Every structure is written in C-alpha cells, then in structure tokens.
Amino acid sequence: MRDESEINRAVEEYADMVRRVCFYHLKNREDTEDVFQNVFLKYMLCDKPFKDREHEKAWLLRVAINACKDYVKSFFRRNAIPLETLREMEAGGMEEHREVLEAVLALPGKYKDVIYLHYYEGYSASEIGRILGKKENTVYSLLSRGRGMLKEELGGERIHE
Structure with a gap:
C-alpha cells in the first residue's frame, strides 16, 4: 500500500x-x-x-x-x-470545440481511445501502443480510420494530423 x-x-x-x-x-x-x-x-x-x-x-x-x-x-x-x-x-477550454468533442465521444471505443490519447493527452503512436497493448502500426491504422470517421461525421472538416 x-x-x-x-x-x-x-x-x-x-x-x-x-x-x-x-x-x-x-x-x-x-x-x-x-x-x-x-x-x-x-x-x-x-x-x-x-x-x-x-x-x-x-x-x-x-x-x-x-x-x-x-x-x-x-x-x-x-x-x-x-x-x-x-x-x-464545462470542459475547460473545449467549449468552442463541442461538435468535435461530441464526434470523438461517438466513435467506437478502439478509435476513441487512440484519438483521445493522441490529440488530447499528446501521446505518440508508439506510446499509445504500449499503453493499450497494441502494435505501433495498429495504432497508426486506428488513428487514420478514426480521423476518417471524424471527417465524415463533421462534414469534411479537416482533422489536424
């Protein structure tokens, strides 16, 4: 303890x-x-x-x-x-990004986790892989697919990579 x-x-x-x-x-x-x-x-x-x-x-x-x-x-x-x-x-500093935040929250869990850890916590793909027990290339794939889902959901708005 x-x-x-x-x-x-x-x-x-x-x-x-x-x-x-x-x-x-x-x-x-x-x-x-x-x-x-x-x-x-x-x-x-x-x-x-x-x-x-x-x-x-x-x-x-x-x-x-x-x-x-x-x-x-x-x-x-x-x-x-x-x-x-x-x-x-009241998400501190995220009020103006409500639509994006809601879109991220609506993603399936495996995409939501990698998107959150990368964009909100600032982890690299290799660090996310270690945290989630996934291969680095899998994390890159999940990030790419998650960004694609967000882009589609948000009407083609650019998601910063």
Missing part, C-alpha cells in the same frame, strides 16, 4: 487527466466520480513500483480506461446516457 504523501502527489498530478478519460467514456459526472475514486483506490492498494512518472501516468490511464469499460458493461450501466449531459459539463 502506498503512503499518503505519494497518493496525494498522484491525485494532484493526474486527477484532471483521469477525470477527462473517465468523462469521455462515461459521459456524466456521477459515474465519472465513481470510477475516478476506484482508479485512485486501485493506485493506493497497488504495490507495484513504477520505473518513472511516465510509467505511472500510463498505468493510471490504462486502469482508468479499463475501469470505464468495465463500468459501461456492468448491470447498472447498460442503458445509454445521452450526449446531452455533456453540455452540462
């Missing part, structure tokens, strides 16, 4: 990132907070040493994504939540 100072540092450093990942998958505040707490509870109970901060960050991202997927599959969450709840959340 990790000590209190280490947990506080991780929460302070990664809370916003974990919340964003959870919100993109779950699309409402209440479920986001539930999964957010579970992610940091797993962090607290994990005895695994991390090589460095990047390894720790990647671990938290992977745990958050998996926890969201498990939550979505759970009995209590089988009904879809409308994207209208997204409008309630």
